[in-house]
Amino acid sequence: MSAPSERSEPTESATEAVDWDGTPSTAATLGRLVRRELSTALRIRTYVGLWFGFVGVLLGIAWFGGGVRTGYVSTIIDLLTPLELLVPVVAFAFGYRAILDDERRGVLDVLRTYPLPSWQVVVGVYLGRAIGLVAVVSTTLSFLMFPIFVTERYRPVFYATHTGPDSPGLFLRFIVLTVGFALVVLAVSIAISALVSTTRTAIVAVGLALFVLLFLADISLVFGLARGVFEASSLVNSLAFSPLSAYRGLVLETTVAVTAGTGPRTASPIASFLGLCVWWLGSLALATVAIRQ
Amino acid sequence: MSTQPPILTIEELEHAYGRISVLEDVSFDIRSGDVTAIIGPNGSGKTTLIRGLIGLHDPTAGTVAYHGPDAVRPIGYLPQRPAFRSGQSVREAIAFYASLVGETESEAVARLEQVGLGDATDRNVEALSGGMTRLLGIAQATVGDPPLVVLDEPASGLDPEMSVRIFDVAEELAADGAAILLSSHDLALVERTADQVVLLDDGTIAGLGSPARLRAETGGDTLLEAFEAMVSGDAGTVRVQGVST
Numbered sequence: 001m002s003a004p005s006e007r008s009e010p011t012e013s014a015t016e017a018v019d020w021d022g023t024p025s026t027a028a029t030l031g032r033l034v035r036r037e038l039s040t041a042l043r044i045r046t047y048v049g050l051w052f053g054f055v056g057v058l059l060g061i062a063w064f065g066g067g068v069r070t071g072y073v074s075t076i077i078d079l080l081t082p083l084e085l086l087v088p089v090v091a092f093a094f095g096y097r098a099i100l101d102d103e104r105r106g107v108l109d110v111l112r113t114y115p116l117p118s119w120q121v122v123v124g125v126y127l128g129r130a131i132g133l134v135a136v137v138s139t140t141l142s143f144l145m146f147p148i149f150v151t152e153r154y155r156p157v158f159y160a161t162h163t164g165p166d167s168p169g170l171f172l173r174f175i176v177l178t179v180g181f182a183l184v185v186l187a188v189s190i191a192i193s194a195l196v197s198t199t200r201t202a203i204v205a206v207g208l209a210l211f212v213l214l215f216l217a218d219i220s221l222v223f224g225l226a227r228g229v230f231e232a233s234s235l236v237n238s239l240a241f242s243p244l245s246a247y248r249g250l251v252l253e254t255t256v257a258v259t260a261g262t263g264p265r266t267a268s269p270i271a272s273f274l275g276l277c278v279w280w281l282g283s284l285a286l287a288t289v290a291i292r293q
Numbered sequence: 294m295s296t297q298p299p300i301l302t303i304e305e306l307e308h309a310y311g312r313i314s315v316l317e318d319v320s321f322d323i324r325s326g327d328v329t330a331i332i333g334p335n336g337s338g339k340t341t342l343i344r345g346l347i348g349l350h351d352p353t354a355g356t357v358a359y360h361g362p363d364a365v366r367p368i369g370y371l372p373q374r375p376a377f378r379s380g381q382s383v384r385e386a387i388a389f390y391a392s393l394v395g396e397t398e399s400e401a402v403a404r405l406e407q408v409g410l411g412d413a414t415d416r417n418v419e420a421l422s423g424g425m426t427r428l429l430g431i432a433q434a435t436v437g438d439p440p441l442v443v444l445d446e447p448a449s450g451l452d453p454e455m456s457v458r459i460f461d462v463a464e465e466l467a468a469d470g471a472a473i474l475l476s477s478h479d480l481a482l483v484e485r486t487a488d489q490v491v492l493l494d495d496g497t498i499a500g501l502g503s504p505a506r507l508r509a510e511t512g513g514d515t516l517l518e519a520f521e522a523m524v525s526g527d528a529g530t531v532r533v534q535g536v537s538t
């Protein structure tokens with residue numbers, strides 16, 4: 001964050017005064033910021049309710065969709081579309097006030113008087129919230145493996161036309177991809193939290209972001225394809241533009257398609273991965289710039 | 294007033310929000326060992342000036358130059374309404390800030406004792422009174438031994454006893470060699486404590502000097518009388534910068 005003598009034409013001695021020798025290492029500072037954020041997150045009981053709700057909804061979808069009793073990949077197919085909605089909602093719940101609360105309460109102003117670069121504040125807040133989010137998403141999806149293991153029985157019938165084996169390994173891959181998608185959306189929500197100035201505008205911004213992520217980005221892709229903005233042959237790469245499509249493409253290509261064997265490509269895994277990385281890094285960079293202002 | 298060279302020099306500082314000028318041609322020095330008090334009517338630009346001095350926003354014109362010694366944290370800051378993460382104990386709250394400048398927890402606790410919060414280290418920050426929260430905020434402002442400590446209305450809304458305690462702490466910090474800059478509406482305490490008073494009115498300096506000098510300039514018996522003599526505008530009318538003439 002800004003040092004007092006870095007502004008307004010400092011004198012030579014002023015420049016010397018921002019020599020931060022003796023301050024803790026970056027890793028140590030980040031560790032303290034993460035611990036503070038994590039301890040705050042652990043005290044928010046809403047997250048416990050969020051976890052129970054997340055488990056309940058996903059279990060209900062998987063159970064009544066029949067995927068649980070069929071196998072791992074069929075459960076992935078059942079859960080994929082609902083997760084495209086639920087993961088952004090949960091990630092936004094974790095992040096949309098993370099920086100805003102500190103800004104409104106004057107904590108960021110105080111932190112600006114410490115030898116603490118803006119990016120460390122953003123990364124510290126992000127990692128602290130990310131640990132909680134990863135715990136919620138990964139434990140919920142891991143929990144679903146248990147009923148699949150106990151009740152799956154129709155797999156031979158369902159996969160009679162498929163070339164690959166159903167396996168917990170594919171479901172674990174699905175968990176990793178979903179956690180990664182959640183972390184990208186969390187970065188977007190941290191950026192929103194840094195850009196807005198009131199809780200009301202944060203809620204509006206989150207609503208807009210959900211609309212953009214869930215609908216507008218995909219609709220833009222369809223519109224672009226229809227208007228010839230990009231070729232149909234490049235669609236698998238263009239899907240990486242939308243984080244939702246990138247996540248969906250990664251899941252389909254690395255779990256479902258593995259089992260299904262031959263068929264048309266649904267996405268480019270490399271482009272999708274890079275697309276998610278751009279959203280992730282771009283959002284954290286935006287948050288850093290926003291709190292530096 | 295201290296005879297030491299200035300630790301912070303403010304020259305021809307100006308600040309505007311859009312086309313509305315909030316500060317105009319503000320110049321003064323801050324010295325180590327002094328308590329410098331910024332006083333003025335509501336809306337006169339005190340908080341804007343303080344935020345500009347700390348670097349929380351860039352001035353429209355003018356300079357703020359720090360001449361103090363090398364320090365891990367050149368300026369400590371107490372905002373008007375200090376806030377701490379809910380659920381933290383007083384010890385955890387101060388230890389977090391202390392850790393950012395490499396101080397140990399025992400050094401952090403020593404800062405609590407310095408401001409009189411030694412018996413409240415295990416209390417939850419949400420269970421602190423307004424005065425105790427300010428004292429914790431002042432302890433936070435001293436973390437890293439900043440040569441300049443800025444306190445934005447540290448006694449606002451507190452009972453007289455706690456206000457006196459807060460000003461006493463500021464005086465003790467100055468006696469230890471720090472430069473203290475504070476803003477306040479409590480003119481009696483400012484008169485008792487401050488070595489230098491900056492009287493802001495409508496974004497400009499209407500008076501500058503020791504309380505005795507301001508009294509002498511206006512012929513007033515108290516700082517309040519000097520304040521009333523120097524501040525323009527009618528009593529009962531709130532001046533709105535950019536609107537009132």
